[in-house]
Amino acid sequence: MSRERLAAQQAELLRALLAGGAAPAGFDPGRVEVEVRALRAKRRRIVAYLRPELPQELGDRFVPLFTEYAATHPREEGVRMRQDAENFANWLTARGELKRPRWWQRLPGRAVRAR
Template sequence: MSREDLAARQAELLHALLADGPPPPGFDRSRLRVEAQVLRRKHGRVLAYQRPELAEALGERYGALFAEFAARRPKSATEHSHAYADAFTEWLIESGHLPKPKRGLLSRLRRR
């Protein structure tokens, strides 16, 4: 298998795992769905580690809210976790789960 073919198959697999794309040939859809859920939970834990103030502010709602966000906006394969954390923060504010900050946090997030 050439490098290009391998890269294409890896891209298909990442699309299936991160963006609910179709399973690549030879992969079981139900197993990929389980792995995708595991990856989303891992992203949620990483994000809570990077932004502990979010996890603290949301308390028990954190997991469910992150799952809702991740289902609507999966993390791309090339996206840095800090950018994904910024997008989650912005979504929380815009959807009313967190109060709008007084000092322009949204505009600072959008400039990154």
């Protein structure tokens, strides 16, 4: 097998796992779907860790909303997880699912101090 063919097959598998593509020839579609769900769950846990106010505010709606978001917004190459979490929060706000944050809540890494 040539390197070009192997690279094409790897790209096809990545599209299936990360961007909603069809399972490549020779792969069990059911097993690919299981891995897709596992990768989305991992991504969801990281977003919840980085932005704990999101699952707190959304409650039971967090999982289905994140699943919808992840299915239509695959993580792009070079986008860090912190930015991915911010993109999800912006998506929620644009849809009216989340209250608009106060200006100090939008500052990354800033804690609000009581005076």
